Amino acid sequence: xxxxxxxxxxxxxxxxxxxxxxxxxxxxxxxxxxxxxxxxxxxxxxxxxxxxxxxxxxxxxxxxxxxxxxxxxxxxxxxxxxxxxxxxxxxxxxxxxxxxxxxxxxxxxxxxxxxxxxxxxxxxxxxxxxxxxxxxxxxxxxxxxxxxxxxxxxxxxxxxxxxxxxxxxxxxxxxxxxxxxxxxxxxxxxxxxxxxxxxxxxxxxxxxxxxxxxxxxxxxxxxxxxxxxxxxxxxxxxxxxxxxxxxxxxxxxxxxxxxxxxxxxxxxxxxxxxxxxxxxxxxxxxxxxxxxxxxxxxxxxxxxxxxxxxxxxxxxxxxxxxxxxxxxxxxxxxxxxxxxxxxxxxxxxxxxxxxxxxxxxxxxxxxxxxxxxx
Numbered sequence: 055x056x057x058x059x060x061x062x063x064x065x066x067x068x069x070x071x072x073x074x075x076x077x078x079x080x081x082x083x084x085x086x087x088x089x090x091x092x093x094x095x096x097x098x099x100x101x102x103x104x105x106x107x108x109x110x111x112x113x114x115x116x117x118x119x120x121x122x123x124x125x126x127x128x129x130x131x132x133x134x135x136x137x138x139x140x141x142x143x144x145x146x147x148x149x150x151x152x153x154x155x156x157x158x159x160x161x162x163x164x165x166x167x168x169x170x171x172x173x174x175x176x177x178x179x180x181x182x183x184x185x186x187x188x189x190x191x192x193x194x195x196x197x198x199x200x201x202x203x204x205x206x207x208x209x210x211x212x213x214x215x216x217x218x219x220x221x222x223x224x225x226x227x228x229x230x231x232x233x234x235x236x237x238x239x240x241x242x243x244x245x246x247x248x249x250x251x252x253x254x255x256x257x258x259x260x261x262x263x264x265x266x267x268x269x270x271x272x273x274x275x276x277x278x279x280x281x282x283x284x285x286x287x288x289x290x291x292x293x294x295x296x297x298x299x300x301x302x303x304x305x306x307x308x309x310x311x312x313x314x315x316x317x318x319x320x321x322x323x324x325x326x327x328x329x330x331x332x333x334x335x336x337x338x339x340x341x342x343x344x345x346x347x348x349x350x351x352x353x354x355x356x357x358x359x360x361x362x363x364x365x366x367x368x369x370x371x372x373x374x375x376x377x378x379x380x381x382x383x384x385x386x387x388x389x390x391x392x393x394x395x396x397x398x399x400x401x402x403x404x405x406x407x408x409x410x411x412x413x414x415x416x417x418x419x420x421x422x423x424x425x426x427x428x
Contacts (some may be wrong), residue, residue, distance in 0.1 A: 056379060059422055062138040062183065064088075064131075065110075066119055066176060070097040070392065072384060073148060073191065076414020078107070080422060082146070085138050086112040087108040088119060093400040100393040112138075119175050126184070135183055139226035144425065147183070147210040150191035150409060151176050157189045171381040177209045181216035186248055187425070188218070189417065190241040191409055197224055197239040210241070214256035218243035221258040223265050226273045228354055230416040232385040233303050234329075235277075236357045238409070240417055249425075268416035276303065281353050284339040289372055295352050306351035309379060317378035319391055324374050324398055329365075338369050349375070355383045358410075360402035380405045 059309030063082050065074050068089040078084055085112050087097040095116055102109065112134050121127050139145045151173040173192065177182060180188050196202045210220055220243045227236040242263070246253060280298045301307050314320060342370075344364065349355050351369040358380060361367065366375045375383075377398075381390060384405060392401050404423075 059426055060142055061144040061146050061186070061421075063146050063148050063423070063427070064135065064138075066147065066179075067151055067172070068098055068149075069094050071101055072386065072411055073150065073189075073409035073414045074098075075101075075147065075386075075390070076409070076411050076416075077418040080415055080418035082418060083142065084110050086110055086115065086134060087126055088115045088117070088122075090118050091265070091400075092116060093396055094404050095406055097392050097396060097400075101390055104391055105387075105389060105398040106322055107334065107347035112228045116232075119172060119179060123175075123182075124177055131183060135185060139186070144187070145185045146421075147176075147185045147188040148182055149189065150407075152407075163202050173209065175207075179367055180218075181212065184217065184245065186245050187421065188243045190243070190423075192241075193238050194224055194237040194239055197222075206239075213243055217246050219246050219253055219256050219258055220244075221260075221263040221265075225417075227385075227410040228276055228303060229269045229271050229273050229304065229411045230410070230412045231270045232383075232410040232412045233308050234356070234358055234383055234385075234410060235354055235386065236410065236413075238413070242417075244425075262423055264420050267423055268418065268419040271300070271303070276300070281338060282350055283348070284337040287334065287336060287338050287348065288370060289368055293351070299352070301352075303354050304352050305349050305355055305379075307381060308382040308385070310353075312378065312382040312386075314376065314378040314382050317381075317391065318394065319381065319401070322377035322392075322394065322398060322401055326374070330372065331369055332374050336367060358383050358406050360406040369371065377405065378399045384408055384410045387411070 060081050060083055063074065063077060064086045066088045068074060068087045074084050087098060089098065094428055095114055099114065099288055122131050135145055138229060176190065196206050200328045213220060220241060222239065222241045224237060224239050227234050246256070282296055295301050295304065295306070336346055336348045339353060341349065341356045343346035346365050346367065348355060348367040349369045360380065368375055368379070377392060380402065392404070
């Protein structure tokens with residue numbers, strides 16, 4: 055029953071489309087895309103063209119999400135939502151509002167920061183437009199930091215009052231087969247009026263939602279495995295994969311799988327004016343510092359964050375990671391590419407901001423299972 059569902063999605067804060075692509079490959083249909091940063095929207099269009107995917111039925115809307123509160127845009131969006139509902143039966147809003155204001159390593163300005171305010175805008179838009187379900191993705195700081203958590207609970211209370219039942223989980227991308235230790239909060243909401251009119255509470259019981267179904271690895275078990283810690287840096291020297299670890303969760307496995315050295319973005323990496331000497335002395339696998347982290351080829355990557363002066367080094371080459379390698383760490387298909395006329399800053403920013411592809415597929419799978427069994 056779940057496999058027969060093909061819900062329609064309206065995508066916000068779309069970036070280069072990692073989250074959307076994960077949902078599309080599970081049978082969802084992206085009908086509208088909204089992104090304020092033109093280079094990201096250009097990358098989104100370019101990737102779809104390369105992948106042979108059709109343009110969204112309702113097109114691309116460049117601009118701030120707050121434009122949808124203006125009467126003409128609000129009425130237009132409402133019309134499109136109802137049109138999509140008539141075509142597919144179920145409509146969802148999908149998005150991860152910019153997170154620097156909730157990130158411990160970012161601006162940490164919370165709900166009063168310019169990016170923080172966008173989370174409230176997204177929630178308000180959901181309440182006004184009443185999609186059948188929504189996805190809200192953000193950093194763990196929104197969930198774990200005391201003052202940010204209070205704001206997060208306010209957002210949920212507004213959603214409950216606005217007619218939604220919710221379920222949430224702090225997920226780690228590695229659970230879904232991504233070679234990366236990346237925690238994110240996923241908040242899902244479903245219309246109480248149209249989908250669960252008989253449900254008394256506004257919070258789904260943990261056992262009521264199939265969060266565990268798409269999970270491939272138990273995070274605690276994965277992190278307790280005998281991973282290699284650090285080794286002397288050996289430029290361009292091959293080493294075998296150690297026993298006792300899942301090779302498919304390693305950086306090197308994904309480098310080979312995606313043929314990163316033959317990828318269109320293979321030569322897109324920062325060439326430093328200085329710091330080469332420092333790059334030579336950092337051991338393979340030493341990710342203990344905020345910057346100048348050298349990944350280990352036979353280990354998963356730390357969170358793919360390439361801003362805030364973070365420098366991630368190639369395991370066995372004297373350079374920073376390339377865009378093709380960063381895309382592989384985000385578990386994207388080998389055929390996914392970014393336009394080569396983007397600036398390196400925009401390339402790495404959109405990669406670091408994106409939701410890992412396999413994580414997106416896993417969440418999409420759980421939603422289909424849940425909606426199909428209701």
